[in-house]
Amino acid sequence: MAATVSGTARADSDCVSGPFERTYEAETINVSKIANGRKEREESDKPVEDPPSDEQLENMKQGNEEIPPAASAQQVPDSNGLLDIGTEYDGIGDAFVLSGAEGRRVAMPSDAQVAVGRSKTVQVVNSSLAIFNQRSGNIELQVPLENMFDPVITEERFLDGMPKVVDPRVRYDPNADRFVVSTLWRHYPTVSGAMFLAVSDSSNPNGPWHLYRISVPIDIPGFTDYPVLGLDRDAIYLTELFIPDEFALGNFDVTLTILDKQAAYRGDNLPASNFTGLFLVPITGGVPLLHLTVQPAFQPFSGGDSGTYYLMASQTHKQVFFDIFDTGLTLWKVTDPLDEPSVTCSVITVDPFSGLGGSDPAIDGVRQPDTDVRVDPVGDRLMNLDYSDGSLWTAHATKYNWEDGPDEYVTAIRWYEIDPTTTEVLQSGTYGEPGTSYFIPRIETSGDRTLLGYNVSGPDTYPSIKAAGRTTDVPDGEMEDVVVIQEGKSPMEHPTKFSDRDPVKWGDYMGISVHPKTDHFWMTGQYSPDYDVPQDSEKPDQYGTRIAEITFEDEDARGDRS
Template identity: 25%
Template sequence: MVPRAEAEETAVMSHRSTCIRPSTVAATIVTSLLVACASEPPSASRAPAVAGDTDPLEMHPFQQGDDFIAPRSGRDPATLPPPIRFAEGRTTAVGSTEAFLVDSRRFDPQIAARPPFRGPLIRPASVLPKHSRDKTIPRTPANDLVAGGITDRARATPTAAFPGIVQTPWRPPDPSIAVGTDHVVQTVNMEIAWYGKDGTPQFQQRLDASGDPGFLEEVGAGGFTFDPKCFHDPYIDRYVMVALEVYRDDREAWITLAVSDDGDPNGLWYKYRTWALVASGERDYWVDFPGFGYDERGWYVTGNLFALEGGDGPGFLGSIVRSIDKTGPLAGEPVEWTDRVVGGASYQVSHAPEAGDDVRFVRSSGNTQLTLGRFDDPFGDGPWETEPVAVPEFESANRARTPIGPGLWVVDPRIWQVYRRGDRLAASHAIRSGGSEDVVGRWYEIDLAGPPELTMAGELRFDPGEDTIFPAVAIDTAGAIGVVYGRTSDLLHPVVGIAGRIPGDPEGTMSYGRTVVAGETSPADGDNLQRWGDYFDCVIDPVDGRTFWAVGEIQTPDGWSTEIVSFRIGVAADLNRDGRVDGADLGILLKQFGGLGSADLNGDGLVDGLDLGLFLVDW
């Protein structure tokens, strides 16, 4: 068990004019960003060039000559808090930090949108401290559970689509979205943007010090933020985003937060740079791969704890679970949090948008098992409880095929998204099963009414030889489950697809999949598996409780690009939305036959006999 301490941290004030200092905020001056050499340069890959384009390649922000230099924090070491230690006999540690206010309307320009970056791309992991853990999947008890598949029902209907952030100097993008009343907020490595729901761009900036300024730069974030995520908290109508920071040569680790002051992201944001260097024995540990979610009580960040160099002890400690009290950030007051260190890796945090639904934490813990974590009081010293849930057998999948290039790395069978609605919990990941080499997105529904128990499982297994990757699921207020996923094969460049199910559909099944945006090519600029994802995102619109919003990734000749889409899950054959599939709907289909229209149920761009077949399934 890692040891308890009070981690007190003061916010950092920048000299830039975009900042506002309230009377409650104590701050210090940020020194300029320092540059220092890393022990070894990170691997890099070159952005694809457009045919006939002779423009010189851009310099990466970390590039010095032919080398890539790990960033330095620029923070005076004398001002750093001590590592977080847990007192003997205690399972929690607490901390707090002051708010730092930034008015987004003072960024000039408001939309610092850049064309796709044309230079060497590097992975954020390549400038992180060296780290690894045993990813062998434990063999857990065998069972006779089976996963369902795809039906010929049409359930997913796209309602909007628009381009998100395009290629930055980093790969993969790690796209995430937050949807409120009127806006869609997006984060990627290393940018943030927001749009009207019609796709009109309103704001876009770099997150780190490569911006002018970066969105998190004034709060003290240096030249390196990574793994950003965001959500909209419907209980308080605020946008919340998180990004991690680690500076290996300075022995610093941070979990940096930003919270809008109301339901409009244009305006004040309260920003918090929270200390996250954990000590255990002789070693210090930093945070990687955040989970990020919420319930009525608080916000929650999880992450894998890896060791910095020096000292004796394990290289991997387990997971941090940080519970953040949202009371302070409602008014720009100091934020307080409670930390736990728990066993296991890669816990994902649920979104829990309905009152009374407590957050759950989910991870893959065996080849036939998930583990659910919970606590009664996120801010107390009560126990962390875990419960196993048996699921159909699966194996790890490490490669998705593409028509060109070496293929895509799909990481491991960690859980990518968790969503709670009442006593129903949905989760998703990408795996192999049944002896097939195909990568399949798998989803689960778990009943939380008593001890957690699997209700059903299903797989997004389309045509043989195809891979489905990075599935993200959500549950709407009518009980429908929607999913966004990537789909690729030796013959198919990566696309973004959607599918879904409604209550009453055959157990364990999802609908016929629909492509909502097609990639033009595949990444092919190296011999190693290409980084993709690392995750997609799917959420529910709080206005109607029925519209799904999602973000995914495609590849264009200019590099990677993200696409934001909205869709609804229902009986797609009910074309006039009167709650019945009848002659009136058939009349609409026949009128559109041979052309375009809402009766294009399979999304192939033509209303034809295939759509009629899908229609008749629900007749």
């Protein structure tokens, strides 16, 4: 069944279909007046559709291939004092379980994100939004996401009496002094949904927010997953994966929604341009295949009506489920986003990397101490896209063999700096160490400083949060220093009654934000705390999150690093 779209279409390109024009109505809510408890909702008695089975996912896989070594690979450096942790405090953690048909139960990961303004820190996880006093770490307000977005939730039936408002993202726009939040709303039992968008009315996130419900521009039955938020000088960009009810690869799609940023900040009704079919220019046989995650860039001071905006994906001719290595990234360029948006695309050739997306935990899972249960590294999808001083920075996980032996594969991080004008890879590096896995990367750059945040886990390391940094003083492709944000304290094990997944869900991503005044990096992520869950417990294994300010020491203070 081919996907159909609704709206007014103007033009198509080789890279996308659209735009299809729509307008979304605004609602406003004052978060300081929302009760922190979950609202009671009517539970539906209709059956819930079962998610795709392991057998269905297995049918989508291809065979394994040997992965050629990367041209540049770096093992973790010794600490040299470049990085230091300033203010730090615990973030929010609220693991919960969602139920599906036939007793399927999944404990949700944190999906932790952070945005720092001048004096407030906003963190979102899969259940809540929290506002912190930036220096003391005291929580000024914590709001369940389903309560925050209640004015734009029209349905009344929820799974287990609880709505599914998940996959949150948050950004601070330093060009406008506003906070922006996006999230996914998935309605049961129809397994349909929408994206939600919220923008703070001012620099104070404790006050009013303008809310929007962004509908999926596809008219066949299905639901959405893994929404991503980006912005430039004039527009807000949302991408999402569309999964059809008829679970066939040809019916999948990735959509792009372009929104007028200033209209959203004013709380006006929101004109939008929707695109579908974010496909690659055909490689073989004239048939383009799908990208499952397309990352929109964070570039608040560029792009817009007078520049170029960028999006990128780590798949070209393979899927995120596939184990076969790939050799390219896909780059989309958007011009004139608000009046006559135009989208072009091209492929950037890079060193081979693996899919890490199969269902075999012995191949694709990340090891941890004291258990045979493995952690899901979330594949080789790009985890973010950052634009700084004319370069794009991005990173993903990849299967890697440091010892060049038959059974020595772990997960490592591949990161890139790319010139989007020439599509030249200016530098890239593969980062990690033998026997231990590095995954869920996030990379951000400010001036001559680059920070790479990630999770690390292995036979001797519980799932932890770390960060690596570099300046322009070191050779291309290398990180200069590493710092521990939060050590893990136990394995992450979901009791069988709560999850039939092995490897267990983790992540699905972390957050980094640059302070608008100090230029310091702030970071949040998920780790495994000291929390032992009995098999007969009614609660899932709990995650912890940590928020930390990371500074780069002055070069003179560090001394000679040669």
